[in-house]
Amino acid sequence: MEKEITKKYTNDDITIVWKPAKCIHSTICWKQATGLPLVFNPKERPWITMANGESASIAAQVEKCPSGALSFYYNNEKPSDVLTETSATTVEVMQNGPLLVHGSIQVKDKTGKQEAKNNVTAFCRCGHSKNKPYCDGGHRTAGFNDEQ
16 A cells, blocks of 8 residues: 655744645646745745745645645644534536535545545546546646536
8 A cells, every 4th residue: 555645844833734646736836826936836845945935825825725735734733634524515616627625525435445635625527537536637638628
């Protein structure tokens, strides 16, 4: 069984948690128009530089992550992977992309293993993901569009 990689980036206030296997490379975190390119830069190592942004701005940007690959916690709080209750779960169809499920859900894989998902989970709807049921960005290389 392959171990899921988790990387953490921290400053005095918050810690960003990045799970690369969940990332669909939406570019929302680093593109100039939508992101914080001084903090998130995939061309540099490490690709997240916490010193280049304010904690509140970084946290707000992380909350926009469509796949849930990025999350954060305040350093004075204990991080939690426990499923939390939400008032509603919403499914959003991304144009030419995945289904985004906003909210806390349980996902059971084909072997019966259950996993708690919080915030946003991106599910493949094109059939080209190599990480089904989750989106891995395969829709872009396959040229998937809503008209197919």
